[in-house]
Amino acid sequence: MLLRCVWRESRRSCFWFSYRGIRMAGIGGTEWTAEMEAEIRAIAEREMPEDMTAEDKKVVREARKKMKEIEKAKKKERKAAAAAAAVNLAESARVDDVEYLDASKEPEQIYGDYKLIQSRCAKTGSGRKFTKVEALDASQIGKQLWIRARLHNVRAVAKNAFLILRQKTSSAQAVLSPSDTIPREMIKWALKNITTESVIDVQGQIVESEVKSCTQNTIEIAVQRLYVVSKAAQPLPFLPDDAARPVHEEGVHVDRKTRLDARIVDLRVQAHQAIFRIQSGKDHPASKKDQNGALAGNCGDRRSSLIHKVAVLKRADCLSQVFLLG
Known part of the structure; x- marks a missing residue:
């Protein structure tokens, strides 16, 4: 038996110890059991009085060292199990081709890329509001x-x-x-x-x-x-924030030619959209002026004509200097 009890009459204390038992536990095919762990823990929790022999102190130190190794191994196993559970949750939560056709049947995955519906959705739409x-x-x-x-x-x-x-x-x-x-x-x-x-x-x-x-x-x-x-293809011709940056501010600026070449991106700039809405409301017949001559029409009317938009395009050199409206 690897562990043995040594009775010290002078100190009236019993130490369960075996230097060889502690060193061999879990090594070289020796089976590590819960009983051995409990005995080693009992040794590690013992106090070391001044009159304890050097041999007993060595055993206690070895026991404490072994218990640290055991706790470290258990902590590593817990982390590995938590990481595996997180990966399983993530894999079950996401799929690259999420199918969504009807609001009454939400996807099981909580994130991912929608797959093409291929005209399988109802004519009235999915029903999602x-x-x-x-x-x-x-x-x-x-x-x-x-x-x-x-x-x-x-x-x-x-x-x-x-x-x-x-x-x-x-x-x-x-x-x-x-x-x-x-x-x-x-x-x-x-x-x-x-x-x-x-x-x-x-x-x-x-x-x-x-x-x-x-x-x-x-x-x-x-x-x-x-x-x-x-999903937007990358890289973009430019970022909307760069196109909206005033010329007097430091940072990347987009010239007029680049913006007109990628007009579909340029029109997403919030300041540029605001200009169109103001121009549309000002020139639309439904717009009226109040007693002070201020514009009182619907600046967000979608019925703005192409002529009005072209007129604004002529002022493209100053669009980036307009403050964000709304």
Whole structure:
């Protein structure tokens, strides 16, 4: 038997120890049992009085060292099990081709890329109701809503991911935070796989927050589901933020030719859209002026003519200097 009891009459204490037993436990085919661990733990928890012999002290130190190795191994096993569980959760939560045809049958996966519907959706649509970004305010706090918008940009802060959602001239912030329902792989996927200017579907709860970088600055969206509807090809000709940067500010600037060559991207700049809306409202017959001569029409009317848009294009050299409206 590897462990033996030595009775010390002078100290009236019993030490269960065996230097060979401690060193051989779990090594060279010796089977490590719970009973042996309990005996080693009992030795490790013993105090070492001054009159203890050097041999007994050595045994206690060896026992304590062995217990540290045991605890370290158990901690490593727990971490490995937690990591494996997280990977399994992430794999079960995401799929590259998420099928969505009907709002009554939400996908089992909480994030991923939509697959092509190939005209299999009902003529009336999927039935999912989306909320416009411009309608998000403090009155929506606590509600769970669906938003479809473009990803303006995404950034990582600590373990969280912050997504800026843009829709026309409005923007709002969405937040991905790790939790029991949001795996870390989902956050990594959002940071690495979703490209800027992609169209995404976001389901989340509206919470109160102060966000200075968005037009909807009193709320943010705690993301619960995230899907890519249409992924933007990379690299883009330029970023909307670069095209909107005034000439007197430091940073990347986009010249007129580049913007006109990629006009579809240039028209997504919030300031440029605001110019069109003002021009449309000013020149439309439905627009009227009040007694002070101020414009009182609908600046967001969609019936603006191509002539009005061309007139604004002639002033393309100063578009980047216009402040964001709305």
